[in-house]
Amino acid sequence: MATVSIPANTSALLLDIEGTTTPITFVKDILFPYIKEHLEDYLSTHWEEDECKQDVHLLKKQIEEDMRQNRACPVHALDQTVHTDEEKAIREVVDNVLWQMAADRKSTALKQFQGHMWRTAYASGRIKGQVYQDVIPSIRRWRAQGLKVYIYSSGSVEAQKLLFGYSVEGDVLDLFDGHFDTNIGAKVESKSYENIAERIGCRAEEITFLTDVTREAKAAEDAGVNVVVVVRPGNLELTDEERAHYNLITSFNQLEVMGHA
Numbered sequence: 001m002a003t004v005s006i007p008a009n010t011s012a013l014l015l016d017i018e019g020t021t022t023p024i025t026f027v028k029d030i031l032f033p034y035i036k037e038h039l040e041d042y043l044s045t046h047w048e049e050d051e052c053k054q055d056v057h058l059l060k061k062q063i064e065e066d067m068r069q070n071r072a073c074p075v076h077a078l079d080q081t082v083h084t085d086e087e088k089a090i091r092e093v094v095d096n097v098l099w100q101m102a103a104d105r106k107s108t109a110l111k112q113f114q115g116h117m118w119r120t121a122y123a124s125g126r127i128k129g130q131v132y133q134d135v136i137p138s139i140r141r142w143r144a145q146g147l148k149v150y151i152y153s154s155g156s157v158e159a160q161k162l163l164f165g166y167s168v169e170g171d172v173l174d175l176f177d178g179h180f181d182t183n184i185g186a187k188v189e190s191k192s193y194e195n196i197a198e199r200i201g202c203r204a205e206e207i208t209f210l211t212d213v214t215r216e217a218k219a220a221e222d223a224g225v226n227v228v229v230v231v232r233p234g235n236l237e238l239t240d241e242e243r244a245h246y247n248l249i250t251s252f253n254q255l256e257v258m259g260h261a
């Protein structure tokens with residue numbers, strides 16, 4: 001694939017994580033299975049701690065909200081192995097978290113709880129954040145050329161910081177000028193990109209967004225953001241139309257930012 005030049009007025013690069021800086025399989029095959037496998041253990045161990053209590057409180061509020069809106073909810077089967085109230089309460093949270101994950105819900109309550117579980121795993125060295133080889137050297141090069149670099153992921157800011165704070169290349173958090181998650185808005189909504197431009201303090205036209213998902217690319221484009229679609233192994237196949245419409249790269253090395261101070 002050829003080199004892709006970004007507009008000369010670009011002042012900030014906005015990077016997606018999953019399928020862009022990091023293999024989709026990292027999230028699918030490592031992070032999410034970790035939650036499922038250690039969920040009950042984690043809750044039992046941390047149940048009495050304030051942070052865990054707050055997480056559980058938020059998850060319960062989410063369940064109530066779901067019931068009010070008549071969304072489907074997990075059915076609790078009577079389990080003979082559960083005896084104490086605490087065990088029952090833990091089982092309820094386990095069922096709900098597994099159900100939300102199976103439904104691919106992106107609720108803040110779920111994201112926050114997962115973030116706390118992952119922090120424990122990263123801090124103990126059981127998980128290391130994966131990034132493609134071309135990512136860190138490219139970001140260093142862009143920064144040396146005067147560009148600011150931000151992350152925008154549907155994973156919580158806390159989860160983002162863990163991934164880059166405990167990455168296979170060590171703590172690389174100092175390479176980023178800021179992090180955005182769905183608190184700023186959904187990635188498939190144009191308004192989110194306007195909000196990000198406002199927070200960064202530049203015009204949407206000065207931002208180049210790198211993502212693997214064309215629905216996100218479209219939303220960013222509609223806001224006036226310049227978009228480059230990243231093609232990585234295991235990413236969703238693009239249609240011929242999408243291939244023709246978007247600038248594509250398979251490696252960050254292909255992004256040409258020459259001309260920047």
Ligand SMILES: [Mg+2]
Pocket residue numbers: 016017018019020211212213
């Ligand atoms: Mg992505």
